[in-house]
Amino acid sequence: PRNGFKRALLNGDRQVGLFLGTASPYIADMVAGAGFDWLLIDGEHGPNDLHTILVQLQVLAAYPVRPVVRVLDHDPARIKQLLDVGAQSLMAPMVENAQQAQALVRAMRYPPQGMRGVGTAMARAAHWNAVGDYFTEVERELCLLVQIESVTGLKALEEIAAVPGVDGVFIGPSDLAASMGHLGNPGHPDVKAAVADAIARVTAAGKAAGVFSADPAVAAAYGELGARFLLVGVDTLLLRQAAAALAARFTNG
Ligand code: 3PY
Numbered sequence: 001p002r003n004g005f006k007r008a009l010l011n012g013d014r015q016v017g018l019f020l021g022t023a024s025p026y027i028a029d030m031v032a033g034a035g036f037d038w039l040l041i042d043g044e045h046g047p048n049d050l051h052t053i054l055v056q057l058q059v060l061a062a063y064p065v066r067p068v069v070r071v072l073d074h075d076p077a078r079i080k081q082l083l084d085v086g087a088q089s090l091m092a093p094m095v096e097n098a099q100q101a102q103a104l105v106r107a108m109r110y111p112p113q114g115m116r117g118v119g120t121a122m123a124r125a126a127h128w129n130a131v132g133d134y135f136t137e138v139e140r141e142l143c144l145l146v147q148i149e150s151v152t153g154l155k156a157l158e159e160i161a162a163v164p165g166v167d168g169v170f171i172g173p174s175d176l177a178a179s180m181g182h183l184g185n186p187g188h189p190d191v192k193a194a195v196a197d198a199i200a201r202v203t204a205a206g207k208a209a210g211v212f213s214a215d216p217a218v219a220a221a222y223g224e225l226g227a228r229f230l231l232v233g234v235d236t237l238l239l240r241q242a243a244a245a246l247a248a249r250f251t252n253g
Contacts, residue, residue: 105165149175
């Protein structure tokens, strides 16, 4: 099927999204209709495994919202399994040079362009086959977002963005803050300036820029600067904040 997330990025349409950090299909179901354009199933920091990711993808398939899976690491074997269960859009953390980006592209492609193995236990691919030829469609519809979130990565931004098969570059403010000596303070003015500069450079390179901020004003400002795919919140934080606010009404004073 067509990858609506990738099309939106190519069209220059803004995509506003939420982190799914709980590994829960119930939470995925609850927020799927909330009005976000995309949801990031967090396989890097969330307590996910292949099965929890698969179940969330199955739940989200019933909704127009577009799922993206953040991978644990760059392991081609894990990437192969995620693609085989039907993930169309992947986001890879901690990319610091063009070689790493190229390896991610190769992990997502069949030979001769890449090194993805050809499996037959492809439940979701079978679904793709129902509407077209999987091996042709997969080349067109798979989407790769790479994360730049270190000072080293920022230095190599242009070479990373230029890699064919990289559809978007996501700047990770929390890790970038840590890398810049401001651990825990992604709102530090130096970090915000570095993020703004990176958004401009990714956009100038002709690729879609993405970024996260749980502060809506900061997220909106990054959007004004040209970030095309935004993460504006995290399910875990929303639940924690709402629960704490409700409890406080009855326990404080
Ligand atoms: C970061 O901010 O470092 C991210 O990867 C997004 O949470």
